[in-house]
Amino acid sequence: MELNGEFPDLGIELLGVNGAGLETGVPQMAAGRFIPLLQDVAEVDAWTQWEVVYRDVIILDRDGVPVGVFNLTEHDLSMMGEYEALKGMLIDVAML
Secondary structure, three states: OOOHHHHHHHOOOOOOOEEOOOHHHHHHOOOOOOOOOOEEOOOOOOHHOOOOOOOOEEEEEEOEEEEEEEEEOOOOOOOHHOOOOHHHHHHHHOOO
8 A cells, every 4th residue: 555655656566375275274364454365276376386485575577477585584574674675676676
């Protein structure tokens, strides 16, 4: 919401993606959240294709190609510098 308010023309979208085979946790994961959650399926298997590690933020370009990774276990968003780093990465990719 903050990104869309500050940069409405960039079209930045945030989506959660749950790994294929982990569907049982979706209700708990989605409860009280504002970010849409997509369920990966075996036929697509984006987690394997993108080599996802738990709590990764995969940054995609406008063509859906991964161009960056920001892991939320390694980078605590409650720290302003980490928050600003992720925000900057999202803005940089959106401006390409």
